[in-house]
Amino acid sequence: MPTLVRISEIGLYLRCPRLVYFENQRKMPKRIDAKQILLRSLMLSLSQKSDLEGQLKEILARLEDELPLVYEIEPDDIEPACRELEGEIAGIAQGLAGRLDLLLPCQAEVDLHSDKLGLSGRLDRLAPGGTPSLIRTGKAPQDGIWKRDRLMLAGYALLLGEKQRTHINQGLVEYPRQALVRAAEIHSVDRARVLRIRDRIRQIKEGRLPDRPEDALCPACEAREICETRHSLASKFF
Numbered sequence: 647m648p649t650l651v652r653i654s655e656i657g658l659y660l661r662c663p664r665l666v667y668f669e670n671q672r673k674m675p676k677r678i679d680a681k682q683i684l685l686r687s688l689m690l691s692l693s694q695k696s697d698l699e700g701q702l703k704e705i706l707a708r709l710e711d712e713l714p715l716v717y718e719i720e721p722d723d724i725e726p727a728c729r730e731l732e733g734e735i736a737g738i739a740q741g742l743a744g745r746l747d748l749l750l751p752c753q754a755e756v757d758l759h760s761d762k763l764g765l766s767g768r769l770d771r772l773a774p775g776g777t778p779s780l781i782r783t784g785k786a787p788q789d790g791i792w793k794r795d796r797l798m799l800a801g802y803a804l805l806l807g808e809k810q811r812t813h814i815n816q817g818l819v820e821y822p823r824q825a826l827v828r829a830a831e832i833h834s835v836d837r838a839r840v841l842r843i844r845d846r847i848r849q850i851k852e853g854r855l856p857d858r859p860e861d862a863l864c865p866a867c868e869a870r871e872i873c874e875t876r877h878s879l880a881s882k883f884f
Contacts, residue, residue, distance in 0.1 A: 758809065776810065783822065
């Protein structure tokens with residue numbers, strides 16, 4: 647039976663196919679961003695529609711104590727991230743106030759897998775109406791959602807669609823830094839591309855080092871050093 651490809655690996659592939667290779671070889675350096683973890687955990691902990699600002703402040707105070715026990719984060723690293731996020735709580739609450747009906751009630755961190763599709767993943771949120779929703783801690787685009795988010799959403803739609811025996815044609819992407827929740831249509835072309843990427847990832851996980859794409863964001867990449875070392879070694883033999 648073919649190895650299941652994780653939806654997160656599809657996201658990694660879309661950043662750069664080589665990242666999938668290095669992660670599979672366990673050569674990817676660990677990079678923990680305290681604020682990213684805080685934002686995601688904050689959104690996943692939402693449970694009520696009333697007094698959103700008070701709820702977010704209460705959750706943040708709890709996360710400040712709990713996250714160092716869960717992740718490899720020092721309390722000295724989490725404290726400044728919490729203070730920074732405290733200053734954004736009012737804006738986040740104001741922006742999300744009219745959108746909570748899209749998000750709640752929900753199931754958080756839903757594990758999905760399909761042997762038939764060869765895919766697996768942990769969906770951030772299963773929103774009302776069985777709508778898949780992703781939480782993204784980076785900046786939102788000016789309009790719509792990022793290409794990477796659209797294809798990951800399509801991957802979760804495939805998994806949910808098989809489970810529910812239906813087509814999932816719409817999803818959500820949450821950008822808490824801008825207090826945005828954006829709806830996105832999921833097209834057949836996106837679902838088909840996810841399956842093509844799945845096949846390429848399988849080849850990479852079998853040990854095939856992919857070419858580095860011309861538009862790769864190498865200067866900001868956490869795997870830059872190992873990638874350049876591998877490229878230099880290969881150059882000596884060819």
